Amino acid sequence: MKSTKQTDIMHYCAHYTAMAIALLWLVSSHALATTHPTKASVDSLLRQIDTAIEQTDKYVQQKTERIDYLHTKLAKAETLSAKYELSYQLYSEYLPFVNDSALFYLEQCTDIARQMNDASKTGGCMSLMALCCSNAGIYLESETILKTINPSQLHGIDLGLYYYAYGHVSSQLAYYGKFANMRKQYAEASTRYYTLAQQYLPSNHKYVYLSQEMMPRNHNNTKQSLNINNKWLQQVEPGSTEYAIVAYYRYLDYKAMGDSIQMMYWLAESVMSDVKNAVMDQGSVWEMANQLMARGDVDRSYRYICFTSDCADRFGSRQRLSHISPLLSRIAQVYKAKEERSNRSLRYTITAISILSLVLLAALAYVHRKRNQLAITRDHLAISNTQLQDSNTQLSSLNAKLSSLNSQLYTLNTQLSEANRVKDEYVGRFLRLCSVYIDKLEDIRKKVIKRVKNRQYAELVELTRSSEFTNKESNELYENFDTAFLQLFPTFVADFNALLKPDNRITQPDNNTLNTPIRIFALIRLGITDSSKIAEFLHYSVNTIYNYRANIKNGAVGDRAEFEDKVKKIGMP
Secondary structure, eight states, X not given: OHHHHHHHHHHHHHHHHHHHHHHHHXXXXXXXXXXXXXXXXXXXXXXXXXXXXXXXXXXHHXXXXXXXXXXXXXXXXXXXXXXXXXXXXXXXXXXXXXXXXXXXXXXXXXXXHXXXXXXXXXHHHHHHHHHHHHHTTOHXXXXXXXXXXXXXXXXXXXXHHHHHHXXXXXXXXXXXXXXXXXXXHHHHHHHHHHHHHHHHSOTTOHHHHHHHHHHHHXXXXXXXXXXXXXXXXXXXXXXXXXXXXXXXXXXXXXXXXXXXXXXXXXXXXXXXXXXXXXXXXXXXXXXXXXXXXHTTOHHHHHHHHHHHHHHHHHHTOHHXXXXXXXXXXXXXXXXXXXXXXXXXXXXXXXXXXXXXHHXXXXXXXXXXXXXXXXXXXXXXXXXXXXXXXXXXXXXXXXXXXXXXXXXXXXXXXXXXXXXXXXXXXXXXXXXXXXXXXXXXXXXXXXXXXXXXXXXXXXXXXXXXGHHHHHHHHXXXXXXXXXHHHHHHOTTHHHHHHHTBOGGGOOOOSSTXXXXXXXXXXXXHHTTOOOHHHHHHHHTOOHHHHHHHXXXXXXXXXXXXXXXXXXXXXXXXX
């Protein structure tokens, strides 16, 4: 017996020495890798995961060897306490590996604890059985087991496990429940039980960290949740099963914060630890497949989901399988669509190649025919070149004539522009002369009045009627202006009214004369825009002219500020 114990001790020493060296390397590499995770480091981890999945059989073999070793020790155990410890170690090994086997050895621990008359340990083992059931999605059995436990018989860590198991099944029912009011009740119960569990479990226990991190996250307090995760991360060994859990919860924190690089890095860390520890209850691998699917990496997502599906079958978790099935269905649909696109592309390619082959044959026949025609074409081309030279000579002559015609046309246009300018100048001069003439008449009238005051009646009898003479001359001037203007712009009245709203248009009693408003804008058309000059010509006050202009513009169809500019363009080509 003593030599067997020594062998066991040596085996454990060698085993844990190797683990310590590996962990030391993992800690140092982890510290370097996680300082500033990048997309490149995430891609590197994904490639390492691909390699690790290919070596799954090796990791499962290592796990099986540890379990076989414990089985051998259990078979040789004699005392109840030794059997209890070894059965509990087997439960711990099977917990992430095969759920039914973990439950089996917890049942053995429960039986042994009863034989030891340890009610607290018995309740603690039954609490862990309930926790295994809720982890596997067997919530009814979990609640049934917990209801058979008398918490008054528990103390210390066993009582903490009891409350944690109740908190876990309540949180699962709160997450997966169908009715909102019941989900709220379960969530409140979960918080209450987790708080009680933290009072009895050791402060560095993984279930304490789990519950402490879960509660603020459920209330969207990601910063507090990440702070707790930082403390938890310092307590675990990189690469261990618990490290995978910490990394997965760290992924959830960064996911809630929207940090895509950090979240993918820590999810990859969790996956790597799960694969290397032969963990079959893999929430992280399923989540990684989901993320890769969302990013369009369908092939890798398919490999990961197939891998985690096989692991879930071995573990025996209905919950994981229910998560995996929809994703597998989505991947199958993507692959089917991809295959259909490939087949469609293949059909198009074959059809295109066939058509191109026919086109090529036709082209070869056409080229052969054209080669025979090419010699004849060369002879015709020489003749055509000669004719082309003659045509170029004729074209040059025609271009010269066209250039001469363009010069003449330019001269005519210049002359026409000058004629228009002279015409406008003539009208302007005519108007100014008429205005001066009216002013002279007015001056004569004033002189007559002066002579009347001087009692020169005989000489000025006829001149007293000069006002009538002046009015007559003014009207004659306006008639001459109207006639001249309408000859220059025969459609001015119609074009002017077209710029006004129907209700504001001006009706002319006589088509050969202009009334005062139109006469004002006729002067504007001729370029006389100053109201004082218009008032001087028409013998109105400046305010009267201004009012006429404002009233007419108020009736404009478009923008009143552009009305006079449009009037100036009437009659232009």
